[in-house]
Amino acid sequence: MMINEPNVTPEPTILSFDNLSIAYDKDKYAVKNVSAEVHKNSITAIMGPSGCGKTTLLRAINRMHELYPNISTEGKINLYGDNIYEMSTIELRRKIGMVFQRPNPFPTMSIYENVIAGYKLNGIHLKRSERDEIVESTLRDVALWEEVKSALHKKGTFLSGGQQQRLCVARALAFKPEVILLDEPTSALDPISTAKIEDLLVDLKKHYTIILVTHNMSQAARISDYSMFMYLGQLIEYEDTKTMFTNPKDSRTEGYLTGKFG
Numbered sequence: 001m002m003i004n005e006p007n008v009t010p011e012p013t014i015l016s017f018d019n020l021s022i023a024y025d026k027d028k029y030a031v032k033n034v035s036a037e038v039h040k041n042s043i044t045a046i047m048g049p050s051g052c053g054k055t056t057l058l059r060a061i062n063r064m065h066e067l068y069p070n071i072s073t074e075g076k077i078n079l080y081g082d083n084i085y086e087m088s089t090i091e092l093r094r095k096i097g098m099v100f101q102r103p104n105p106f107p108t109m110s111i112y113e114n115v116i117a118g119y120k121l122n123g124i125h126l127k128r129s130e131r132d133e134i135v136e137s138t139l140r141d142v143a144l145w146e147e148v149k150s151a152l153h154k155k156g157t158f159l160s161g162g163q164q165q166r167l168c169v170a171r172a173l174a175f176k177p178e179v180i181l182l183d184e185p186t187s188a189l190d191p192i193s194t195a196k197i198e199d200l201l202v203d204l205k206k207h208y209t210i211i212l213v214t215h216n217m218s219q220a221a222r223i224s225d226y227s228m229f230m231y232l233g234q235l236i237e238y239e240d241t242k243t244m245f246t247n248p249k250d251s252r253t254e255g256y257l258t259g260k261f262g
């Protein structure tokens with residue numbers, strides 16, 4: 001398996017989890033006492049068996065988990081030291097964008113409208129020239145511009161699955177967020193589209209911080225700088241990816257990585 005080499009100097013912290021616990025129902029914790037610091041301009045993979053709390057932890061970072069009715073959250077998440085639970089969700093979601101498992105461009109919107117959908121939904125008016133600039137530069141960032149520049153006013157859903165997912169990454173990037181969250185972004189894609197998304201993420205970490213939930217261990221090994229292993233809601237191990245894959249400290253991490261469960 002190809003394993004990403006660790007960076008020589010660790011990047012500064014951008015985001016920290018401070019004793020975070022989340023329960024969907026009273027006393028039924030999906031995330032338990034998670035404390036960790038996420039490094040800026042790097043890719044952090046969250047791994048672990050089904051139901052271990054990966055998606056809940058990821059959604060807590062832009063407060064999407066609050067959409068569930070009886071959810072309770074204890075502890076804090078800080079972005080550059082500021083508690084995200086004290087920010088407005090609008091402000092927070094401009095700083096922390098999200099890409100989902102299945103490509104989900106807004107079906108009634110064109111490619112062009114999808115890229116700038118966040119501005120429209122937030123009632124932010126842009127001049128035509130500003131819109132054009134954001135659409136072109138963001139589509140260039142996700143390596144989609146050349147493929148779609150003559151079809152900008154066609155529906156986003158007319159694109160292939162891999163192109164649609166790059167469009168969804170573009171939609172998340174249009175506000176120039178600090179952090180991009182991705183929940184198994186390639187699990188619905190073929191190997192060629194998956195490789196393109198992986199290359200894109202490695203390229204994007206120069207300007208953004210990326211947190212990725214993945215079931216695909218080789219993907220985590222290939223592209224992530226840091227790996228978290230979760231089990232029954234707890235963060236069992238968090239290391240640079242090379243250490244995690246070559247020298248896991250906890251027997252549960254080792255068991256997962258060697259395919260004993262998952």
Ligand SMILES: Nc1ncnc2c1ncn2[C@@H]1O[C@H](COP(=O)(O)OP(=O)(O)OP(=O)(O)O)[C@@H](O)[C@H]1O
Nearest residue numbers: 024025030048049050051052053054055056057068
């Ligand atoms: N909406 C919900 N209501 C109640 N319990 C939930 C809800 N969503 C998740 N859970 C529970 O919380 C725990 C963590 O789920 P979560 O989806 O975060 O795990 P996951 O590691 O992302 O799983 P998977 O890999 O299968 O997507 C599980 O026990 C799950 O059953």
